[in-house]
Amino acid sequence: MPLRLLRRHVLVLFGWLIRLDLCSEEDSEEAYWNASLLKGARYGFRGDIRCYHPHDVLMMTMGEGTTAGESASTGEKMLKRKSWLLRDVCCSQGRTGPCWSGPFTFQRCCTTNDHGPPGAWDFTQESQCWPSYTIMQTCCRLRLPQLCASVAWPRNGEEHMERCCSEEGAKRASGGHELRQEPWLKGCHRRLYAEEAILQFQGQCRAPRLRPDQLGALVAYYHRTGDVLPNMVEIQEGLLSRKVDGLEMCAPSMMLARLLEVERDSISLPPIETRSALTNLSIFWERLEKGFGVHAPINSQLGEGHEEVPVAAGSDWLNVTRSSIRNxxxxxxxxxxxxxxxxxHREKHGFKVNVVLPVCADKDDTHLDELERVVLQETRPLNEVLDLYIYDVCFGFCESAAYGLENEVELELDLQSGTERPGSPYALRDLPPPLLRVARYFRRAFVVPFFEEMATGEVAPNLHHVARHYDDLPDFMMILHPDGYEHIPILSFVALLNSLALRLFPDVSFLHLGRRFNGPVDASGRVGSEIQSYCRMRAPSSKGSAGRRSVFRGDSFLERYTMRTPSGRYCQWVEVAWELLFDRPPRLPEDDYGGYDFAQYIASRRAAESRPKAFWQNAWRSLCSASNYQLLLGTKFISWKEITDSEGQRRLFGFHKGLTTAFEHLYHVIFNPGAKTWRWPTRPRNPSLPLGLKLTKGGLGVGNLKQLRAYRWAPHEPL
Incomplete structure (x- = not known):
């Protein structure tokens, strides 16, 4: 994007965000200014007031040729009246932030220049090297573009760095009035105003103040407890998005943010790359410490005692941060x-991963195309470890004789020809090209012709796969949908596949992959109840069936009491599924549960073996048997009105959509029978997960900004 358009683009986006009232308790069509953003002292930047002239702000947000008399939104009017807010957000992002272009520069708009403005303001000149002499010296000695390159530089960052590090460039950067003071301490205490503003616009109205000097204590808390608080993530993401300016603003915290990034990526990169990045950071940090003249010994106990209030590092924040860096x-x-x-060990003794992918004939072609484009093309080679099992759930890929009630047939695909391998008992039809392209990314691919009396979407195939392979289970099973890229943050999706392909995936029993959960979390960091957001126990009745009570004898145990989507008979779906799985009706609050949405997960062999083979065989058979859905006594037909997804809408799907909806939060219940509770902790809260499974690039709100409302920003109680 040309620089002259970048500032306008940022202001248009900013004006749009202001119009959102995500902090209002009630929905309202009237635009509302988020007044909570105005609390506290103003940032205090000073610069050329003409940068924020009301006419310029209006022109930038509404377009050239706009006059003050024309209609403007509430957000645009507030930008005119509160232009200091725009100044503070833009200035807090530093001299290489996205607000600056052409005559609008950080130096002009955010700083007071006693020498008066130069003849011409040039964004490229101001941002081309490093105003900090210490950082310039460190970067030029080590030549590490990945640490030192600015977002404002041209694409050829290495060549640009060479020019900056030349003798003439060093002389220009270290002399004259453009040299800023070293912000070793001063910048660390400044609020990350832009991140705070964006958080509040996203609906997190009670987010605490974010400052770089807090990061060391938050990381120390994470090291002790395994608990990642949103504060830590937002400060880290705020610093990493600033590139060079993050180093100049608060080098210790920026180094810690980089180390968190290396730790997060360590499970999806070859260990040699992790060690190389760690070595570079170690040398970089050593040079920076010497350049800034900080040589005080680090107390290994610093950071202890802050577990209750981990952000309160106080005046000792620098030693706490340095201790966290060392740790x-x-x-x-x-x-x-x-x-x-x-x-x-896994390479020597064998390591297998099954990817289970239910596909409905050519109806999923568009999704498979996108899956290949945005995910599979970005991964490392998968063809040494991962096998793909394509469950044909719509009778589209095989000859009719291949489908049977036992569902024992698995046809291996010849990845070169796109047909069944020689010697297969049944023939494959011509497979859709998108499916063949996806299959060729894997070591082996199988087509499973799957027959169901009652189509259950992905539910019965997922359970059948465990039963079918129970005597020779893979190390891990990854359960996906063709449109999984819509439900799993794409960068996380790629990282997970890379981790499995490199045989680095941690020994985790069960991992939800979806990006959304029901909130808010409780005091211990567990997600909100899924079943109790729809259902409650019915009052005991004396009119029930004699003997053992059962939904198949006309009894009902749960009643719907909320209007949460979907609006269908959710409680009945849960009752039927629970009794088919566990041979008893559900009981609340003993059987309370909640996890992540979208029914995509990774389960280990150990998790599958926590239940006997007979359980898995009975589960898939009973869930797709038509007789179990003939719930109107004395009849032999299935009422689609009872099982459709939404009230009053019939046959929108060719399968039991209601059952798939109810099952989204049941998989961790099935794979973890001995869990203390089935209210699952969020991934950042779960101490058994490494950082790479807790976070994704971009922060906790990736793909679902409103999810930030559900997190707890203070330390949690024990799980």
């Missing part, structure tokens, strides 16, 4: 060594 180096080096040993 991070040790922690990541140890993890890299363990992961390398794990990968070697």
């Amino acid at each position: 991070s180096f040790t922690r990541i080096a140890s993890q890299a060594k363990e992961l390398e040993s794990l990968a070697d």
Whole structure:
């Protein structure tokens, strides 16, 4: 995007965000200014007031040729009256932020220049190197573009760095009035105003103040407890998005943010790359410390005692941050060594992963095309470890004789010809090209002709796969949908596949992959109840069936009491599924549960073996048997009105959509029979998960900004 358009683009986006009232308790069509954003002292930047002239702001947000008399939204009017807010947000992002272009620069718009403005303001000149002499010296000695390159630089970052590091460039950067003071301490205490504003526009009205000097204590808390608080994630993402300016603003916290990034990526990159990144950061940090003249010894106990209020590092924040940096180096080096040993062991003794993908004939072609484009093309080679099992759930890929009630047929696909392998008992029809392209990314691919009396979407196939392979289970099973890229953050999706392909995936029993959960979390960090957001127990009745009570004898135990979507007979779907699975009706609150949406997950062999083979065989058979859905006594037909997804809408789907909806939060119940509770902790809260399974690039709100409302921003109680 040309620089002259970048500022206008940012202001248009900013004006749009202001029009959102995500903090209002009630929905309202009237635009509302988020007044909570105005609390506290103003940031205090000073610069050329003409940068924020009301006419310029109006022109930038509404377009050239707009006059003040023309209609403007509430957000645009507020930008005119409160132009200091725009100044503070833009200035807080630093000199290489997205607000600056042409005559609008950080130096002009955010700083007071005693020498007066130069003849011409040039954005490229102001941002081309490093105003900080210490950072310039460190970057030029180490030549690490990945750490030192600015977002404002041209694409050829290495060549640009060479020019900056030339003798003439060093002389220009270290002399004259353009040299800023080293913000070793000053910048660390400044609020990340832009991140705070965006958080509030996203609906997180009670988010605390975010400052770089808090990161060290938050990381120390994470190291002790395994609990990642949203504060830590937002500060880290805010610093990483600033590139060079993050180093100049608060180098210790920026280093810690980089170390968190390396730790997060360590499970999806070869260990040699993790060690290389760690070595570069170690040398970089050592040079920076010397350049800034900080040589005080680090107390290994610093950071202790802050578990109750982890952001309160106080005046000792620098030593707390340095201690967290040192502990991070040790922690990541140890993890890299363990992961390398794990990968070697798995390569020597064998490591298998099954990817289970239910597909409905050519109806999923568009999704498969997109899955290949945005996910599979970005991964490392998968053809050494991962096998693909394509469950044909719409009778589209095989000759009719291949489908049977026992569902024992698995036809291996010849990845070269796109047909069944020689010697297969049944023939495959011509497979859709998108499906063939997806299959060729894997080591082996199988087509499973799957017959159901009652179509259950992905429910019965997922359970059948465990039963069918119970005597020779893979190390992990990854359950996906063709449109999984819509439900799993794409960068996380790619990282997970890379982790499995590199044999680095941690020994985790069960992992939800969806990006959304029901909130808010409770005091211990567990997600909100799924079943109790729809249902409650019915009052005991004396009119029930004699003997053992059952939904198949006309009894009902749960009643709907909310209007949460979907509006169909959710409680009845849960009753039927629960009794078919566990041979008893559900009981609340004993059987309360909640997890992540979208029914996509990774389960280990250990999790599958936590229940006997007979359980899995009975589960898939009973759930897709038509007789179990003939619930109107004395009849032999299935009432689609009872099982459709939404009230008053019949046959919108060719399968039991209601059952798939009810099952989204049941998989961790099935794979974890001995869990203390089935109210699952969020991924950031779960201490058994490494950082790479807790976070994705972009923060906790990736793909679902309103999800930030559901998190707890203070330390949690024990699980």
